Amino acid sequence: xxxxxxxxxxxxxxxxxxxxxxxxxxxxxxxxxxxxxxxxxxxxxxxxxxxxxxxxxxxxxxxxxxxxxxxxxxxxxxxxxxxxxxxxxxxxxxxxxxxxxxxxxxxxxxxxxxxxxxxxxxxxxxxxxxxxxxxxxxxxxxxxxxxxxxxxxxxxxxxxxxxxxxxxxxxxxxxxxxxxxxxxxxxxxxxxxxxxxxxxxxxxxxxxxxxxxxxxxxxxxxxxxxxxxxxxxxxxxxxxxxxxxxxxxxxxxxxxxxxxxxxxxxxxxxxxxxxxxxxxxxxxxxxxxxxxxxxxxxxxxxxxxxxxxxxxxxxxxxxxxxxxxxxxxxxxxxxxxxxxxxxxxxxxxxx
Amino acid sequence: xxxxxxxxxxxxxxxxxxxxxxxxxxxxxxxxxxxxxxxxxxxxxxxxxxxxxxxxxxxxxxxxxxxxxxxxxxxxxxxxxxxxxxxxxxxxxxxxxxxxxxxxxxxxxxxxxxxxxxxxxxxxxxxxxxxxxxxxxxxxxxxxxxxxxxxxxxxxxxxxxxxxxxxxxxxxxxxxxxxxxxxxxxxxxxxxxxxxxxxxxxxxxxxxxxxxxxxxxxxxxxxxxxxxxxxxxxxxxxxxxxxxxxxxxxxxxxxxxxxxxxxxxxxxxxxxxxxxxxxxxxxxxxxxxxxxxxxxxxxxxxxxxxxxxxxxxxxxxxxxxxxxxxxxxxxxxxxxxxxxxxxxxxxxxxxxxxxxxxxxxxxxxxxxxxxxxxxxxxxxxxxxxxxxxxxxxxxxxxxxxxxxxxxxxxxxxxxxxxxxxxxxxxxxxxxxxxxxxxxxxxxxxxxxxxxxxxxxxxxxxxxxxxxxxxxxxxxxxxxxxxxxxxxxxxxxxxxxxxxxxxxxxxxxxxxxxxxxxxxxxxxxxxxxxxxxxxxxxxxxxxxxxxxxxxxxxxxxxxxxxxxxxxxxxxxxxxxxxxxxxxxxxxxxxxxxxxxxxxxxxxxxx
Numbered sequence: 001x002x003x004x005x006x007x008x009x010x011x012x013x014x015x016x017x018x019x020x021x022x023x024x025x026x027x028x029x030x031x032x033x034x035x036x037x038x039x040x041x042x043x044x045x046x047x048x049x050x051x052x053x054x055x056x057x058x059x060x061x062x063x064x065x066x067x068x069x070x071x072x073x074x075x076x077x078x079x080x081x082x083x084x085x086x087x088x089x090x091x092x093x094x095x096x097x098x099x100x101x102x103x104x105x106x107x108x109x110x111x112x113x114x115x116x117x118x119x120x121x122x123x124x125x126x127x128x129x130x131x132x133x134x135x136x137x138x139x140x141x142x143x144x145x146x147x148x149x150x151x152x153x154x155x156x157x158x159x160x161x162x163x164x165x166x167x168x169x170x171x172x173x174x175x176x177x178x179x180x181x182x183x184x185x186x187x188x189x190x191x192x193x194x195x196x197x198x199x200x201x202x203x204x205x206x207x208x209x210x211x212x213x214x215x216x217x218x219x220x221x222x223x224x225x226x227x228x229x230x231x232x233x234x235x236x237x238x239x240x241x242x243x244x245x246x247x248x249x250x251x252x253x254x255x256x257x258x259x260x261x262x263x264x265x266x267x268x269x270x271x272x273x274x275x276x277x278x279x280x281x282x283x284x285x286x287x288x289x290x291x292x293x294x295x296x297x298x299x300x301x302x303x304x305x306x307x308x309x310x311x312x313x314x315x316x317x318x319x320x321x322x323x324x325x326x327x328x329x330x331x332x333x334x335x336x337x338x339x340x341x342x343x344x345x346x347x348x349x350x351x
Numbered sequence: 352x353x354x355x356x357x358x359x360x361x362x363x364x365x366x367x368x369x370x371x372x373x374x375x376x377x378x379x380x381x382x383x384x385x386x387x388x389x390x391x392x393x394x395x396x397x398x399x400x401x402x403x404x405x406x407x408x409x410x411x412x413x414x415x416x417x418x419x420x421x422x423x424x425x426x427x428x429x430x431x432x433x434x435x436x437x438x439x440x441x442x443x444x445x446x447x448x449x450x451x452x453x454x455x456x457x458x459x460x461x462x463x464x465x466x467x468x469x470x471x472x473x474x475x476x477x478x479x480x481x482x483x484x485x486x487x488x489x490x491x492x493x494x495x496x497x498x499x500x501x502x503x504x505x506x507x508x509x510x511x512x513x514x515x516x517x518x519x520x521x522x523x524x525x526x527x528x529x530x531x532x533x534x535x536x537x538x539x540x541x542x543x544x545x546x547x548x549x550x551x552x553x554x555x556x557x558x559x560x561x562x563x564x565x566x567x568x569x570x571x572x573x574x575x576x577x578x579x580x581x582x583x584x585x586x587x588x589x590x591x592x593x594x595x596x597x598x599x600x601x602x603x604x605x606x607x608x609x610x611x612x613x614x615x616x617x618x619x620x621x622x623x624x625x626x627x628x629x630x631x632x633x634x635x636x637x638x639x640x641x642x643x644x645x646x647x648x649x650x651x652x653x654x655x656x657x658x659x660x661x662x663x664x665x666x667x668x669x670x671x672x673x674x675x676x677x678x679x680x681x682x683x684x685x686x687x688x689x690x691x692x693x694x695x696x697x698x699x700x701x702x703x704x705x706x707x708x709x710x711x712x713x714x715x716x717x718x719x720x721x722x723x724x725x726x727x728x729x730x731x732x733x734x735x736x737x738x739x740x741x742x743x744x745x746x747x748x749x750x751x752x753x754x755x756x757x758x759x760x761x762x763x764x765x766x767x768x769x770x771x772x773x774x775x776x777x778x779x780x781x782x783x784x785x786x787x788x789x790x791x792x793x794x795x796x797x798x799x800x801x802x803x804x805x806x807x808x809x810x811x812x813x814x815x816x817x818x819x820x821x822x823x824x825x826x827x828x829x830x831x832x833x834x835x836x837x838x839x840x841x842x843x844x845x846x847x848x849x850x851x852x853x854x855x856x857x858x859x860x861x862x863x864x865x866x867x868x869x870x871x872x873x874x875x876x877x878x879x880x881x882x883x884x885x886x887x888x889x890x891x892x893x894x895x896x897x898x899x900x901x902x903x904x905x906x907x908x909x910x911x912x913x914x915x916x917x918x919x920x921x922x923x924x925x926x927x928x929x930x931x932x933x934x935x936x937x938x939x940x941x942x943x944x945x946x947x948x949x950x951x952x953x954x955x956x
Contacts, residue, residue, distance in 0.1 A: 002917045003786040006859045007794030009910055010426050014880075036851040036920025044856035191850055219851065219920040231849045235897050 467495020590689020
């Protein structure tokens with residue numbers, strides 16, 4: 001726990017976004033995680049992404065489950081709505097919240113334990129339903145809060161700080177997402193904000209379930225030699241072949257970033273994701289091509305990062321459920337609760 | 352960019368903006384922290400080591416430190432460094448037992464001409480080394496301009512007396528009423544070295560029509576001479592309507608003194624617009640608060656006399672162009688008055704130095720003095736203070752005195768004056784435990800504390816009534832916490848860094864960046880929060896182990912909160928206390944409390 005809260009220094013040159021807010025308005029309480037935790041960098045990237053997108057804090061809802069990663073929503077965007085759910089239940093709670101209040105930007109922060117062990121079922125169904133949210137897995141391959149047991153994302157052969165190397169094959173969130181029909185799959189690294197911040201922005205702009213697997217090293221229990229999720233190992237094995245730029249909708253006219261070779265995918269709100277550099281034969285909108293690429297890289301012991309798969313225009317939870325277009329909270333009482341007669345008619349229709 | 356060499360003390364020294372700006376390199380944050388801990392004796396002694404006259408300078412210093420203060424860049428007001436210096440002096444107890452002691456006589460004799468701040472500093476530094484120092488003073492009291500030119504309502508005599516005594520009590524032979532009329536005769540007395548600290552005692556005159564046509568008693572006075580007469584009690588009254596010509600700090604002292612000698616309508620007449628005034632802003636404010644009127648764009652043309660008696664001054668009313676380089680006369684006006692004080696500057700003058708002694712003079716009749724060693728062209732003769740490089744302020748005289756003492760010591764030991772001995776530094780970690788520091792690291796948003804003054808009605812009753820009351824305990828407690836502890840520096844070890852970004856994320860002013868190395872312009876363009884102050888230094892680390900990028904720190908607005916070090920998992924960052932030992936002679940260091948031997952009386956009691 002730091003000795004002091006990050007002081008507010010009245011410096012003139014602090015940048016303002018379109019709402020007139022500064023980055024300080026997108027911060028939260030001081031982190032109580034270990035010094036050097038990758039999660040704190042992800043927190044900073046989330047703050048920066050929402051600041052740069054000029055989204056009002058009150059239009060954001062942040063959700064989490066249990067674990068080190070799930071503590072982090074406390075550390076960003078104090079003015080946002082928040083829900084800290086039971087272990088692994090964040091995706092379910094988020095699904096309910098989004099069904100009822102579709103007017104907010106939802107960001108869920110979870111970890112490899114919360115999402116890939118206890119919460120794997122809920123995560124899978126949220127992917128299937130294409131729930132409109134940004135879902136970040138802060139992936140460190142270890143149960144840090146309980147002192148360093150291997151997690152379901154630990155690679156075979158990866159050595160914990162104490163004990164024997166892991167022998168159980170890992171769950172790769174990207175492969176899982178492809179198998180379940182996810183519409184936005186990206187992998188980032190807490191130590192590379194230049195890549196991570198645009199990925200978070202694109203995930204927020206995406207309509208549907210955006211799954212971001214962020215390698216976020218645990219400095220206390222998984223940053224040693226023999227770990228495959230340490231800062232050093234990841235830097236040595238990361239493949240940064242997919243270069244993307246996120247261009248917000250309102251900046252498109254003045255942006256000259258698109259080159260002829262770049263492949264553009266327009267998001268639902270008019271923002272554009274430009275793929276500037278792609279590996280030979282790679283098509284980020286084609287599941288088969290992505291699966292083949294990931295399998296090939298995995299066999300070589302490499303971990304590709306970037307926006308790996310993107311499918312815009314797929315029906316989301318609301319489309320599939322036929323929900324009303326307005327948040328329930330905005331409906332008149334008469335619309336929200338049409339009365340006993342309506343209920344009787346509905347029940348009659350099921351007979 | 353080349354990695355920054357933090358082994359060179361000047362790098363960290365420059366980060367301590369106040370200490371860097373102070374000519375005597377006073378350890379400002381060090382003594383402010385001691386004040387905050389209630390250690391007033393230590394604060395005073397640490398101060399005295401560099402600036403020799405904390406009580407005096409705590410009142411009347413020109414404060415080059417304050418415009419440099421980092422706090423000014425953060426919230427627009429520097430720490431009230433000068434006021435805090437006075438707090439240390441006001442609240443320190445008897446520090447006599449911890450002052451430097453006279454050294455075992457080394458058989459060397461040094462003469463100092465003039466008992467002003469420069470000569471007294473030389474004596475202060477040399478007496479503890481065993482030198483026999485003789486100070487020759489033309490007036491019958493020591494202090495130089497501190498005595499004669501600064502009125503008592505700004506600097507009480509008791510404060511000055513006490514701080515001079517701390518020096519003279521080391522066995523310095525101060526000969527009062529002993530003007531030096533011939534340097535040749537002085538040199539004939541076989542001193543091992545002579546130091547000239549005779550100041551700039553010659554006032555500049557205003558030679559315009561009517562200047563020398565008064566009959567009988569004169570009502571046209573020369574600023575510093577007039578102040579001298581007041582200081583020594585030779586002059587106790589002035590007319591009701593007084594014009595002060597000139598707008599430097601001496602003019603401010605003249606106008607405020609006039610108010611205390613019967614003056615009622617005091618006008619300070621300036622040639623140029625206000626932004627070109629030489630006086631310190633706070634002195635202007637203090638004078639105006641007392642009812643002095645400052646009139647701009649008026650150039651004196653002639654003294655108006657009737658039957659040989661001064662009745663007024665005729666001025667040209669000027670209109671200046673942008674930049675105040677050229678003016679046109681718009682009007683002429685006569686302002687009537689009873690007295691005029693001319694305060695348009697002063698010069699050094701050496702009618703008593705024979706020109707065939709091997710001491711070279713410039714075409715402006717000032718001595719050729721090395722600005723580093725303060726040696727003249729004749730070996731063994733040194734200059735310092737206003738007499739060396741022209742009129743400056745007390746703190747400069749002190750700085751010259753330190754350097755000259757160092758040179759004199761080298762000269763008397765037969766060593767070369769250059770290269771100069773170098774400053775040394777120590778860097779000490781300030782970490783006391785997990786997230787625990789030896790200093791108060793939080794940012795305190797208090798505004799700069801304002802000095803309380805004696806009510807106007809009471810000020811003019813007696814000349815010696817000190818106007819400023821000093822900070823009270825509450826003000827002191829708030830003001831010390833405004834200091835950003837720039838001497839507690841961010842030390843970085845590139846080899847330990849794992850590039851986790853924790854420090855970048857937690858820094859409240861975004862002064863850290865990890866980026867590929869490159870030319871300076873390019874690196875500056877990649878900073879996360881470009882300061883727009885390219886003259887402020889950048890710290891650039893060695894290549895970082897994992898990616899080869901470099902850690903860059905823009906020193907501009909670091910508030911030294913230590914959060915980077917707290918959030919660093921590998922202790923690559925640490926907060927280290929930078930303490931510089933200036934290459935003054937060893938004589939200027941005070942005695943640590945642990946090494947004070949109790950006097951016999953105390954032991955018996």
